[in-house]
Amino acid sequence: MATKTSKRAGETSTTVSVGIRIDPKIKFALDIMGRLQKRSLTAVIEWSISQALASQTDFDGGSLGGSLDKIWSTDEAVRTVNLAMHMPEALTFDELRIWETIRSSDYFWHTYPDGSFGDDFNRLVLSRIRSNWGTILSHVEKHKSSPTVVPMTANDIIIDDIAF
Structure with missing residues (x-):
């Protein structure tokens, strides 16, 4: 392009x-x-x-134009997260794999006192996703043949950051 x-x-x-x-x-x-x-x-x-x-209507019956206003960002990481939050039905397989990796990795979420985390988007740490976007993409690519999503840990981030 x-x-x-x-x-x-x-x-x-x-x-x-x-x-x-x-x-x-x-x-x-x-x-x-x-x-x-x-x-x-x-x-x-x-x-x-x-x-x-x-x-054009989106999956919720609203206008696609209105949804795009919520989703669009010049930052690819933010745009992918916004798409996952506002229109998950439109994710491609690769985008879904990235999102599922983020969802399953506690490093990208504010955890509860018991160490758990969930799908409350208010608990998402977008700054960690943005600053580690390349590492996330590399991790997903590295594990693309895995039949299950392989979560990332803080150690994965630290090791990958040191390698760069």
Whole structure:
């Protein structure tokens, strides 16, 4: 996926380039829409997708656009956790494996006095997930052939951090 960064000083805006194949009739229709709306082809496509997102319902019956506002982050770790919290049905297998590793690893949770932890998202230590994201991904990749999720421990984090 190619990204294009604005050339103006101080700006951090980026766009993602996406190659698509569409029917010539649809392309013609988009060109006509662009003329009528005085928009570029890219702007018409973005507008059309935004309209589709607003009308698409998510798994809870709300708008997908509204859910995306809760999920989206430029930080991959935060985005994955948000997706798992707000729309777990949409997780890919790989994302689900990452999330299940986080869920089963007490290091990423504020534990109760008895050492237990649960799925109370208020007890999640997002800063530990963010600072160890690469280690989490490496751990999941290392154990991808395991039939069960292999939880991470503080020792896994410390050992991996020292290795870097």
